[in-house]
Amino acid sequence: MQYLLETTVNGVTLGAIYALIALGFVVVFKATSILNFAHGSFLVLGSYLAVTLLSTLGLPFLLAIVLIPLVMGGLGIAIHYSVMRWMVGKAFFAVVLTTVGMEIIIHAALLMGYGPSDRGRLTGLPDGRIRLGPLEITIVNAIIIGTAALTVLGFLWFFKRTRTGLHMRAMADNLEAAAAQGISPNWMYALAWCTGLGMAGIGGVLYAHYTPSIHLDLTAVGLRAFPAAVLGGLDSVGGAVVGGLVLGLIETIGSAYFGAEYRDVLAFGTMFVMLLLRPTGFFGSKELVRV
Amino acid sequence: MSSMAKGTVSARAETRGMLGRDISADDERRYRAESRLLRTRGQQVMALVIAVAAIGAPFAFAADVDLPYNFPWSSWLNTINQALVALIAAAAFNLLLGYTHQVSVAHAAILMLGACTGGYLGAVHGWPFPIVLVAAFVAGVLLGVVVGTPALRLTGLYLMIATLGLHFIALFLYRKFLVAQFGFAPMVLPAPQIPGWLAPLFGGDFGESMRVRGDDVWYWILLPLAVVSMLVMVNVLRSREGRAFRAVGERDVSAALIGINVTLTKLRAFALSSGFVAFAGALGSYYIGARGEDSFPFTLVLNYAIMIIVGGLGSMRGAVFGVFFFYSVRDILGWALKSLPGLNSVGLLQRYPAELNLALFGVLIIVVLILRPDGLDGIYLALKRWLTGQWQRWRGRTS
Numbered sequence: 001m002q003y004l005l006e007t008t009v010n011g012v013t014l015g016a017i018y019a020l021i022a023l024g025f026v027v028v029f030k031a032t033s034i035l036n037f038a039h040g041s042f043l044v045l046g047s048y049l050a051v052t053l054l055s056t057l058g059l060p061f062l063l064a065i066v067l068i069p070l071v072m073g074g075l076g077i078a079i080h081y082s083v084m085r086w087m088v089g090k091a092f093f094a095v096v097l098t099t100v101g102m103e104i105i106i107h108a109a110l111l112m113g114y115g116p117s118d119r120g121r122l123t124g125l126p127d128g129r130i131r132l133g134p135l136e137i138t139i140v141n142a143i144i145i146g147t148a149a150l151t152v153l154g155f156l157w158f159f160k161r162t163r164t165g166l167h168m169r170a171m172a173d174n175l176e177a178a179a180a181q182g183i184s185p186n187w188m189y190a191l192a193w194c195t196g197l198g199m200a201g202i203g204g205v206l207y208a209h210y211t212p213s214i215h216l217d218l219t220a221v222g223l224r225a226f227p228a229a230v231l232g233g234l235d236s237v238g239g240a241v242v243g244g245l246v247l248g249l250i251e252t253i254g255s256a257y258f259g260a261e262y263r264d265v266l267a268f269g270t271m272f273v274m275l276l277l278r279p280t281g282f283f284g285s286k287e288l289v290r291v
Numbered sequence: 292m293s294s295m296a297k298g299t300v301s302a303r304a305e306t307r308g309m310l311g312r313d314i315s316a317d318d319e320r321r322y323r324a325e326s327r328l329l330r331t332r333g334q335q336v337m338a339l340v341i342a343v344a345a346i347g348a349p350f351a352f353a354a355d356v357d358l359p360y361n362f363p364w365s366s367w368l369n370t371i372n373q374a375l376v377a378l379i380a381a382a383a384f385n386l387l388l389g390y391t392h393q394v395s396v397a398h399a400a401i402l403m404l405g406a407c408t409g410g411y412l413g414a415v416h417g418w419p420f421p422i423v424l425v426a427a428f429v430a431g432v433l434l435g436v437v438v439g440t441p442a443l444r445l446t447g448l449y450l451m452i453a454t455l456g457l458h459f460i461a462l463f464l465y466r467k468f469l470v471a472q473f474g475f476a477p478m479v480l481p482a483p484q485i486p487g488w489l490a491p492l493f494g495g496d497f498g499e500s501m502r503v504r505g506d507d508v509w510y511w512i513l514l515p516l517a518v519v520s521m522l523v524m525v526n527v528l529r530s531r532e533g534r535a536f537r538a539v540g541e542r543d544v545s546a547a548l549i550g551i552n553v554t555l556t557k558l559r560a561f562a563l564s565s566g567f568v569a570f571a572g573a574l575g576s577y578y579i580g581a582r583g584e585d586s587f588p589f590t591l592v593l594n595y596a597i598m599i600i601v602g603g604l605g606s607m608r609g610a611v612f613g614v615f616f617f618y619s620v621r622d623i624l625g626w627a628l629k630s631l632p633g634l635n636s637v638g639l640l641q642r643y644p645a646e647l648n649l650a651l652f653g654v655l656i657i658v659v660l661i662l663r664p665d666g667l668d669g670i671y672l673a674l675k676r677w678l679t680g681q682w683q684r685w686r687g688r689t690s
């Protein structure tokens with residue numbers, strides 16, 4: 001029982017990170033209809049930036065968790081204006097392949113910048129545990145869950161309550177009507193990339209404190225955005241959060257019982273089944289998904 | 292010249308038939324003439340030149356040639372062999388992605404299936420090489436049907452996500468298979484045996500069976516297999532089915548309106564493509580000789596994407612260009628970094644030649660997709676058009 005409880009807490013921690021990643025992915029998808037295949041490498045980029053800032057430069061965690069999303073957000077805007085704006089309106093597969101190109105570039109750049117060897121987990125956060133009734137949780141996990149929750153809430157506030165958020169939703173709803181109201185589609189797309197990458201950046205920093213070792217194969221973790229988003233429904237912001245949490249739980253509890261080698265299969269197998277049974281996920285809109 | 296034109300011509304012929312006029316023998320003849328594989332004198336000459344070059348290549352590379360700065364010469368045959376194997380898989384990928392516009396990233400998964408078929412039948416049970424290859428093809432088609440039947444009902448984006456899941460499931464099963472059959476050693480495949488009566492063709496003595504070793508012998512196995520595979524695919528694409536692939540790729544709703552069964556067509560393309568990819572997976576495993584658990588990373592899918600995008604999506608000629616371009620750039624870049632004065636003193640370049648190569652291709656993909664979506668094939672066609680124009684102007688001036 002105690003074991004199950006601990007595993008659940010672990011699952012929620014992982015799920016919180018997944019929720020962040022999936023949220024970033026869904027924001028880009030909802031705004032621009034682009035399936036961002038490079039999302040996994042953006043997460044790894046965030047993790048490696050965290051290695052540089054926290055471990056090499058020795059900056060405090062609070063500074064890094066603000067700085068890295070800012071850098072990544074800037075990168076997102078740059079990516080939109082330099083590459084993705086030329087792909088607006090192109091065929092779906094061409095756009096996906098462009099993001100594949102970005103993924104390759106980032107992968108290569110990280111290899112050249114950091115070398116192929118693994119980095120250990122970041123251990124800058126305080127050790128120790130907090131007791132909450134019957135529940136015992138490490139401070140690191142608590143910080144991860146807290147940061148992720150704050151980010152999600154912050155985003156939801158921005159998306160639902162601010163004027164810019166309203167503009168973004170209007171764009172996603174009806175591009176032409178929104179543009180006719182004087183909302184600049186290009187700037188909204190850039191903003192979506194900015195938030196998407198920013199969240200991948202935060203996810204990367206948090207994951208760097210969770211994973212046993214940081215290496216380039218973590219792109220597979222970033223690609224968890226796909227199963228998480230599919231579970232929740234590809235175009236549902238709230239669904240991404242729920243999907244991420246559910247996925248984290250399935251994966252952690254499943255691999256605790258079957259063994260760690262089942263991790264990838266559990267995550268992507270769940271996604272596969274969900275796609276076959278209910279492609280719109282828990283909360284996705286019923287757009288035309290079947291032919 | 293392009294098969295697009297072929298499509299319209301034949302569509303016209305069929306429409307006439309539908310409008311009540313019988314298709315005359317004349318129409319029939321014209322249709323046949325216009326959909327022939329090699330229609331013009333130029334194409335026939337080109338095919339001849341390529342055939343001569345292909346047959347002459349191993350002899351040329353066997354010659355002792357010394358190039359400045361140690362430019363590789365004899366190792367090119369190895370590069371070409373790798374490219375020939377990759378060509379089959381890349382062309383099959385192009386059939387699915389470039390023609391039918393179905394984004395599947397299960398490519399590495401199907402290569403794994405081919406390798407497993409090869410390992411299980413060829414290495415564990417000792418079946419002969421040709422039968423193993425056929426079995427791999429059949430296994431690929433079956434997997435394509437089994438996976439494709441549910442997955443292809445989904446539109447493009449969901450298909451890509453589903454096949455992404457498939458990749459990780461396949462990777463897991465592949466590792467289980469390796470451990471179960473070969474323990475923790477890599478999967479080693481026996482060199483194929485050539486029967487005695489065929490041996491003289493491959494440089495052996497008549498009546499003595501021989502094992503295939505060395506790139507010069509492999510070349511004569513890989514070349515015919517690659518050529519036959521390409522011919523099969525090109526012929527499918529010329530046929531009614533191939534035009535249906537293209538129609539579904541361009542706009543599935545219109546395709547359904549003119550009476551094409553969209554799901555069935557997608558399934559056919561997927562199964563055919565999987566068959567050839569599994570075939571290439573088995574063939575490549577035999578050629579390389581051993582496969583380990585890290586032989587099929589996800590990067591492999593990206594490599595194939597690079598090949599067909601840079602070569603030109605939706606063109607079999609483009610696949611050929613792309614594959615040879617990919618492998619030659621890799622080798623030439625490796626050589627340049629190692630041997631060219633100036634470059635070989637830059638530390639960063641020396642340490643990461645493979646990554647530099649990767650980054651180069653990543654940039655190339657984006658540039659191609661934005662600026663020149665038809666890739667190398669488009670450049671080739673433009674160049675050809677320009678040259679023909681010049682030639683005709685020159686002829687007009689002289690006559």
